[in-house]
Amino acid sequence: MAEERAERLTTQQVAEQLGVKVETVYAYASRGQLSSERAPDGKGSTFDAREVAELARRGRRPAAKAVAGGPVEVRTGLTLIEDGRLYYRGRDAAELAERHGFEAAVGWFWGQGTDPGVRFPVPPAAAEALDRASAVLPAGIRLPDRLRVAVAVASATDPLRFDLREEAVRATGAGLVAGMVAALPPTAPDPGPGATLAARLWSRLAPGAPGPGAVECLDRALVLLLDHELAVSTVAARVAASARAHPYAVVSAGLGATDGPLHGAAGLPAYRMLGDVLAAGAVPVVAEHLRTGRRVPGLGHRLYPQGDPRATALLRAVRGLAGGERVVAAVEELCEVAGGRSADQPNVDLALAALAHTAGLPAEAGEVVFAVARTPGWLGHAVEEYREEELRMRARATYTGPRPQHG
Known part of the structure; x- marks a missing residue:
């Protein structure tokens, strides 16, 4: 017996079931989130009731403006x-x-499962342009700035960047992440075709071939930094997406927010401070911070009063690397001298600094790892925001200037 035809709903019925306007239903259909068919009488469209129910179940109804x-x-x-x-x-x-690893984690985060995970190929057109751009950049340019340039260059080579369908955004994101890593100057032997993204990133950060467990540790850091709910860079990315900015512009917005010392760039002072602790011990380092009224970097996180679980997981992996025991012991000494309270436990910035010191990575490594890892996270949020009412993220000001003059 032929399979029973699924129930079809009219556009008005779909709008009522989802709690949205009719225009929004057509927007869902144009983005491929709902499939439509012409109604039997030729007037209007009909939609699969099961698709509508799944859309409602997954909480994709746009929030009120x-x-x-x-x-x-x-x-x-x-x-x-x-x-x-x-x-x-x-x-x-x-x-x-x-x-x-990171490939499987991104697959899970993007709703595709961990097997086989996401592949990160560099688009051929972007690869050539990235090579040319990298060759003309000053030798001393910071690695995070190279990432920002890479995003702009990759965007310029992609004429289809305004395709905001979910599958297109994912494909764009995978190529962009790969391109960002490829845009960094090589510092170690190329890991060869089929290498993981962590192995490729290692060859752009480390001074030589990895020791046992080193790439796996870097891979773990990437997974732990993939997303962190509505961090300021994620809010910036979602604001851009609410204006229907393309994926490259979304990532540029996120990168812009990471350039401040309180977010993505917070790892640099933690790296320098941990280097001082390794050289002279924790007591003089903490004493100097107290004397000058500075906060000890890399300690505490307001969302984790009992300790940052990302730091705990990463430091556990760092301890297993050659030289890692000494570095993690320095972290523990620092926490104890700083007060030993829950608020003085290491956060992920300090854990990244510990990885960098153990593996011989540059001071900027933490910022690079953060940006590369967070890019698929920003794009996951962009996909969610593309489903919402456009321009809903507009704030309103409370005016405090002089009142208008009349008469």
Whole structure:
């Protein structure tokens, strides 16, 4: 017997079921989130009731626009921070990092599962342009700045960058991440075709071939930094996506927010401070910070009063590397001298600094690892934002200037 035809809904019925306008239903269809068929009478369209129910179940109904400066509700099915733990789509991030590499973790984060994971090929057109751009950049340019240039160059080579369908954004993102890594100058032997993204990134950061467990440790860091709910760079990325900026512009917005000392670039002072601790011990370093009224970097995180689980997982891996025991011991000494409270536990910036010192990576490595890892996270949030009401992230100002003059 032929399979029974699925129930079809009219456009108005879909709008009522999802709680959106009719125009939004057509927007869903244009982005491939709903498939439509012409109604039997030729008037209007019909939609598969099962697809509509799945769309509603996954919480894709656009949130109401903010009115007169009211708060915007950001619903996300990607990341949860709860009870001192970090989860990607309901799965503990530390556990995911221990069991899987970055390719599988991104696959999970993008809703595609861990097997076989996401491939990161460099688009041929972008590869040639990135090589040319890299060749003309000054030799001393910072590695994070090379990443920003790479995003702009890759964008210019992609005439289809305004394709905002989910599968197109994912493909763009995979190529962009690969291109960002490829744009960094090589510092170690090329790992060869088929290498993981972590192995490729190692060859752009490390001074030589990796020791036992080193690439796996870097891989773990990438997974742990993939996303962190609505961090400021993610908010910047979602604001760009709400204006329907293309994926490259979304990533550029996220990168812009990481250039401040309180977010992505927070790892540099932690790296320098840990170097001082390794050279002279924790007591004089902490004493100098106290004397000058500076906060000791790399300690504490307001979302994790009992300690950053990402730092715990990464430091555990660093300890297993050659020389890692000494570096992790320095981290522990620092925490003890700083006060030994929960608020003085290492955060992920200090854990990245520990990895860099152990593996001989440059001071900028933490910022690079953060940016590369977070790019698929920003694009995952962009995909969610593309489903929402456009321009909903507009804030309203409270005017404090002089009143207009009349008469």
